[in-house]
Amino acid sequence: MPDAVAGRHVVVSRGDTVALRESDFTVPPGSITAVIGPNGSGKSTLLHAIAGLLPIDSGSLSVLGATPQRSQPQIAYVLQYSTPQKGSPLTVEEAVMMGRYPTMGFLRRPSSRDRERVRAAMERLDIAHLSRRHLTELSGGQRQRVYVAQGIAQDHTLLLLDEPLTGLDITSAKTIDAIIHDEPQHGCSVILTTHDLEEAQAADHVILTGGRVIASGRPEEVLTQANLAEAYGLGALHDLDGDAPLLPTEHHDHDHDHGDGRGH
Numbered sequence: 592m593p594d595a596v597a598g599r600h601v602v603v604s605r606g607d608t609v610a611l612r613e614s615d616f617t618v619p620p621g622s623i624t625a626v627i628g629p630n631g632s633g634k635s636t637l638l639h640a641i642a643g644l645l646p647i648d649s650g651s652l653s654v655l656g657a658t659p660q661r662s663q664p665q666i667a668y669v670l671q672y673s674t675p676q677k678g679s680p681l682t683v684e685e686a687v688m689m690g691r692y693p694t695m696g697f698l699r700r701p702s703s704r705d706r707e708r709v710r711a712a713m714e715r716l717d718i719a720h721l722s723r724r725h726l727t728e729l730s731g732g733q734r735q736r737v738y739v740a741q742g743i744a745q746d747h748t749l750l751l752l753d754e755p756l757t758g759l760d761i762t763s764a765k766t767i768d769a770i771i772h773d774e775p776q777h778g779c780s781v782i783l784t785t786h787d788l789e790e791a792q793a794a795d796h797v798i799l800t801g802g803r804v805i806a807s808g809r810p811e812e813v814l815t816q817a818n819l820a821e822a823y824g825l826g827a828l829h830d831l832d833g834d835a836p837l838l839p840t841e842h843h844d845h846d847h848d849h850g851d852g853r854g855h
Contacts, residue, residue: 595618595621595748595780596749596782597653598651598804600650601651603633603645604648611633611636611803614633616804616807617807619796622775623775623783624797625783625784625797626785626797627790628823629822629823638751638753638784641654643660643662654666655749662693664694665747665748665749666747666748669741683725683726684722687741688709688744689741690712690743691708694746711744715740715773716740717762718740730763731758732759732763735763739767739770750782752783755767756790792810796808796810797810799818
């Protein structure tokens with residue numbers, strides 16, 4: 592079976608700046624691939640290129656057997672959660688239904704299949720009880736679950752997630768992590784960016800970035816002392832057998848809501 596994603600000599604710029612130098616990488620089908628590296632190392636740039644949101648400067652990039660382009664129906668892309676504008680009338684169910692737009696179009700009414708896909712996605716993310724709530728009434732973790740539900744409601748074979756677990760409450764993080772590890776059983780390939788070494792070690796495949804793709808392969812092949820030292824800098828690492836953390840600690844603002852919103 593061909594790779595879900597294959598990049599060869601890929602170079603990607605943001606404006607006048609080269610964000611990802613010449614890189615080779617693959618994403619095997621039906622797998623979980625973690626893209627890990629420090630801030631500014633090209634993780635999100637790589638994800639944007641795969642999604643067709645950023646053109647590549649040179650090289651070749653194949654995604655699901657084709658050249659990536661915007662609005663690819665088989666690719667669901669979940670961005671880092673953001674705070675909706677105050678007064679936004681969008682409900683949870685309406686937001687998740689937006690995942691069906693590539694199939695049903697903006698002017699069609701949802702079919703029974705569309706409604707069933709939305710219902711199933713909300714149940715998998717444990718937000719069905721919030722279906723009538725407005726997005727502005729939710730915690731950050733609950734909103735992130737809505738956006739992931741929107742992604743999996745779409746007819747997709749590739750799910751892209753940009754730091755899906757960063758800054759979430761425990762309930763939301765566990766719920767989304769379960770989805771990530773369940774999607775390959777539905778024939779879907781998952782690519783997520785992360786700062787978390789343990790999360791990367793739990794993936795099937797890892798892409799390590801440091802201004803370019805330093806290594807692409809199985810976790811034990813990629814997450815070596817030498818490769819991590821190149822990505823993060825020699826001074827930032829400790830011996831693999833030591834008690835100190837292997838990677839530098841990255842601080843994020845955490846969502847302080849630890850519940851799931853029931854009964855409020």
